[in-house]
Amino acid sequence: MTTSTPDSPKAFFRRAAEALDKSPLKDMQRNARALAQSAAGRLDLVTRDEFDALQAMLAASSQRIAQLEAQVAALEGTQPGASGLTSSPHEKTSAGQALSAEAPLTAPRDKPAAL
Numbered sequence: 001m002t003t004s005t006p007d008s009p010k011a012f013f014r015r016a017a018e019a020l021d022k023s024p025l026k027d028m029q030r031n032a033r034a035l036a037q038s039a040a041g042r043l044d045l046v047t048r049d050e051f052d053a054l055q056a057m058l059a060a061s062s063q064r065i066a067q068l069e070a071q072v073a074a075l076e077g078t079q080p081g082a083s084g085l086t087s088s089p090h091e092k093t094s095a096g097q098a099l100s101a102e103a104p105l106t107a108p109r110d111k112p113a114a115l
Contacts, residue, residue: 020026046054
């Protein structure tokens with residue numbers, strides 16, 4: 001039976017830590033950590049702070065887009081027929097001609113254009 005001295009627990013833990021540092025398990029942990037860091041370095045990863053900042057920017061942009069869409073809808077509602085962007089291909093002009101993106105808006109050939 002060994003006698004216990006005040007230094008023996010410290011010495012025991014120091015020797016145990018040294019043995020763990022030299023063990024194959026510790027080497028495997030170091031290699032696994034290095035491999036994981038290497039793999040993470042090759043990926044396009046962002047920090048949590050960068051992710052949160054980008055998420056906030058996306059939310060603000062989405063809100064701004066919704067506001068602008070509502071504003072465009074309100075403007076289109078106050079000016080009926082003024083916007084050619086929302087006209088359907090079957091919509092007709094006052095002269096009975098079909099509106100389309102391909103056909104230019106010109107006066108009919110049998111009537112002179114008004115200046």
